[in-house]
Amino acid sequence: MTARETEWISIPMTVDVPYRFAAGRYLTKTLTQLRDNGRIFAVECPRCRRIQLPPRIVCAQCHVRNGRWVELPLEGTLVAFTIMFLPLTDPTTGKPHEPPFVYGSVRLDGCDSVLDHLIHAEPDRGKVWVGMRCRVVLRPPGERVGDLSDIVHFEPLPDQSRPGS
Amino acid sequence: MDDLNQYQPFEVDQHLTAHGNYWAGRAGSRFYRALRDRRRILGSPCRNCRKVFWPPRSICTFCFSELREMVEIGPLGTVETFTLVTYAEPVHPRPAPFIYAVIRLDGADTGMAHFLDEVEYERVHVGMRVRPVFAPQRKGNILDILYFKPL
Amino acid sequence: MKRNVAIVGGGQTYHRARRHDVDQAEMVNEAVRAALKDAGMTMDEMDMVVLGNMEFFEGTHMTDCWLVHATGAYGRQGLKITTGGTVGATVVCAGAHLVASGLCDRVLCIGFEKQEEGDTGAILSGVANPLWGRSMAGAAVGYFAMMGSSYMAAWGAKEEHSAMVAVKARQNARKNKYAHLKLDITVEDVLNSRMLAWPIRMLDMCPASNGACAVILADDKTAKDRCRKPVWIRAMETAHNEQFELDWRDVKTKRPIFSKVCAGRIYGRLGVSDPKTYFDVFEIYEPATWAELVWYEDLGLCGPGEGFRLIEEGKTNIDGPIPVNPSGGVLSTNCIGASAMLRVWEAALQIRGDAGGHQVPKEVRRALTTAYGGTNWTVMIALSGALDD
Ligand SMILES: [Zn+2]
Ligand SMILES: [Zn+2]
Numbered sequence: 192m193t194a195r196e197t198e199w200i201s202i203p204m205t206v207d208v209p210y211r212f213a214a215g216r217y218l219t220k221t222l223t224q225l226r227d228n229g230r231i232f233a234v235e236c237p238r239c240r241r242i243q244l245p246p247r248i249v250c251a252q253c254h255v256r257n258g259r260w261v262e263l264p265l266e267g268t269l270v271a272f273t274i275m276f277l278p279l280t281d282p283t284t285g286k287p288h289e290p291p292f293v294y295g296s297v298r299l300d301g302c303d304s305v306l307d308h309l310i311h312a313e314p315d316r317g318k319v320w321v322g323m324r325c326r327v328v329l330r331p332p333g334e335r336v337g338d339l340s341d342i343v344h345f346e347p348l349p350d351q352s353r354p355g356s
Numbered sequence: 357m358d359d360l361n362q363y364q365p366f367e368v369d370q371h372l373t374a375h376g377n378y379w380a381g382r383a384g385s386r387f388y389r390a391l392r393d394r395r396r397i398l399g400s401p402c403r404n405c406r407k408v409f410w411p412p413r414s415i416c417t418f419c420f421s422e423l424r425e426m427v428e429i430g431p432l433g434t435v436e437t438f439t440l441v442t443y444a445e446p447v448h449p450r451p452a453p454f455i456y457a458v459i460r461l462d463g464a465d466t467g468m469a470h471f472l473d474e475v476e477y478e479r480v481h482v483g484m485r486v487r488p489v490f491a492p493q494r495k496g497n498i499l500d501i502l503y504f505k506p507l
Numbered sequence: 508m509k510r511n512v513a514i515v516g517g518g519q520t521y522h523r524a525r526r527h528d529v530d531q532a533e534m535v536n537e538a539v540r541a542a543l544k545d546a547g548m549t550m551d552e553m554d555m556v557v558l559g560n561m562e563f564f565e566g567t568h569m570t571d572c573w574l575v576h577a578t579g580a581y582g583r584q585g586l587k588i589t590t591g592g593t594v595g596a597t598v599v600c601a602g603a604h605l606v607a608s609g610l611c612d613r614v615l616c617i618g619f620e621k622q623e624e625g626d627t628g629a630i631l632s633g634v635a636n637p638l639w640g641r642s643m644a645g646a647a648v649g650y651f652a653m654m655g656s657s658y659m660a661a662w663g664a665k666e667e668h669s670a671m672v673a674v675k676a677r678q679n680a681r682k683n684k685y686a687h688l689k690l691d692i693t694v695e696d697v698l699n700s701r702m703l704a705w706p707i708r709m710l711d712m713c714p715a716s717n718g719a720c721a722v723i724l725a726d727d728k729t730a731k732d733r734c735r736k737p738v739w740i741r742a743m744e745t746a747h748n749e750q751f752e753l754d755w756r757d758v759k760t761k762r763p764i765f766s767k768v769c770a771g772r773i774y775g776r777l778g779v780s781d782p783k784t785y786f787d788v789f790e791i792y793e794p795a796t797w798a799e800l801v802w803y804e805d806l807g808l809c810g811p812g813e814g815f816r817l818i819e820e821g822k823t824n825i826d827g828p829i830p831v832n833p834s835g836g837v838l839s840t841n842c843i844g845a846s847a848m849l850r851v852w853e854a855a856l857q858i859r860g861d862a863g864g865h866q867v868p869k870e871v872r873r874a875l876t877t878a879y880g881g882t883n884w885t886v887m888i889a890l891s892g893a894l895d896d
Contacts, residue, residue, distance in 0.1 A: 199527035200380040200388040200496045207373045212637040214366035223363045245639045251749040271756045273652030274705040282632035283370055283642045294649055304751055307643050321660035338638045370637050374626035376566030381530025414533045417576035420550045
């Protein structure tokens with residue numbers, strides 16, 4: 192066969208899908224409180240007592256309606272992390288997070304869920320560790336919109352050092 | 357929790373953008389090369405079923421046999437059904453209004469959806485004979501046929 | 508099960524990063540024809556076709572309609588299933604339900620992905636809640652990286668241990684003529700490969716593959732009349748994680764994790780007390796090296812925190828006492844919609860003794876397969892060569 196006969200044809204395409212997402216009554220309360228008052232609210236399951244964030248209407252484990260609202264402190268513990276060397280795109284803005292950066296899972300004190308976010312620490316694995324204490328850094332009140340980007344990042348609490356170092 | 361009613365329901369408008377590149381494969385590439393390079397329209401015949409398929413394919417839809425051959429179909433064809441599109445959608449390839457028709461090319465057993473131009477909508481009818489108008493600069497996609505028009 | 512279900516045939520494509528020579532239909536058809544040939548059956552003998560892929564990963568929706576000629580579904584019953592990375596195994600589950608219930612005697616199951624054609628990153632971001640996590644979606648690499656850092660912190664494993672998994676996978680892939688990444692690599696090569704998200708390097712991750720797999724399921728009578736080496740589906744189980752409770756990256760968590768829950772259920776059904784001796788081979792879903800070490804522990808092949816010892820001691824090598832992924836696994840071939848079905852088909856080949864270059868060098872009577880759907884749920888399927896075994 193000639194080169195012409197084995198030329199494979201392709202067709203580029205771009206699909207843009209607009210959508211409207213409704214948070215529902217439970218997440219609405221948490222996002223409104225985060226935006227307007229800089230406070231983080233979770234819900235507690237009346238049966239297993241787990242405190243769940245984001246809040247949801249039903250405890251998946253117990254199949255009962257979650258009731259009591261609990262305000263969480265803005266401090267927590269890093270349970271897992273990575274140092275990202277890929278320029279991950281924020282799909283909601285189309286803008287990349289510039290690598291390298293620290294990305295991790297934080298459990299706010301008293302909460303059973305974890306929260307994935309940027310960790311404002313040097314991208315050096317000697318300076319970040321599982322168990323590190325961190326606190327929430329919020330955008331200034333007027334700049335908050337009511338989603339997870341109202342948290343700029345977590346920052347390590349001062350005066351702590353990596354165990355064993 | 358009653359206090360939930362004090363909050364204005366939260367909704368956000370977002371969008372997902374996905375890029376892709378569709379590969380036309382064996383039968384498809386042969387079809388697009390013939391269209392682009394020679395202004396020929398090809399279909400896939402199944403000798404077993406005595407059908408000629410468009411768009412071309414490597415497997416017969418009816419009997420599952422492998423189709424390796426391709427034959428020229430058209431370029432003349434017959435309008436099988438049509439409509440006038442009068443609303444705009446971002447996914448439309450051109451602004452409304454336009455006539456959209458399913459055209460069965462001579463020698464094919466299936467129809468091709470395409471634009472029908474150079475004709476008043478009131479004059480279009482099922483059974484109308486049409487021919488394709490090819491783009492002067494062809495790129496290897498279905499818009500290498502700009503539109504069909506009445507004979 | 509009401510009726511026994513056997514795998515009576517199967518097939519796969521050669522998996523590659525580029526398949527410009529075929530469209531999606533032509534690629535899927537390669538696997539379908541291979542499966543029919545292997546079973547010695549024709550499309551007319553199929554009662555139903557079940558198709559699966561990862562939704563929109565090739566930029567096309569309703570692939571059951573697009574591919575109706577290539578799958579053979581035209582003119583017969585057909586179903587399409589989409590459940591993320593698990594889908595290949597979900598399709599087998601659905602097919603097995605159809606046969607076990609008596610609705611069908613012969614079902615053609617197909618999984619495929621033509622990853623190069625779509626935008627997997629953009630589509631995967633749709634997995635996250637738009638208001639709680641989508642802006643921070645860490646991609647698959649980020650999640651597995653956190654699993655790795657948590658694993659090392661918890662148990663004292665080193666990056667060398669995950670590198671050993673990468674080497675085992677690619678060396679096994681070299682024995683598998685269908686595999687995508689057949690790399691003659693060493694632990695040093697892995698540690699020297701580009702860092703993506705510490706501790707995950709390029710060679711710690713699966714490739715993006717194009718490919719398809721098909722298996723034919725049948726009832727007792729068909730299996731006994733038509734198939735020389737039927738492989739029986741003995742048990743199937745699924746388990747989901749709770750949404751937002753992504754504790755699976757916290758490897759010391761006491762919370763119920765889908766993988767452990769599912770393993771417990773399927774072992775309960777089969778009366779398995781020691782999985783590493785009960786099963787002769789495992790085909791697990793490991794898109795990243797650390798996931799394999801965590802699977803070892805979640806499946807109970809060793810105790811908590813001992814997974815890295817298994818790889819260190821070579822226990823899970825193709826010629827070891829607990830062979831895991833002799834095919835090269837997902838780390839060597841990841842055409843997502845086909846990947847979980849490839850686990851099942853590769854396990855069946857091992858039981859038949861037909862795996863060729865990557866056949867485990869011991870008698871294989873029983874096998875266990877797993878899958879990942881996102882990282883939130885799994886499908887497990889247990890197979891055996893004899894119904895009374
Ligand atoms: Zn509960
Ligand atoms: Zn035919």
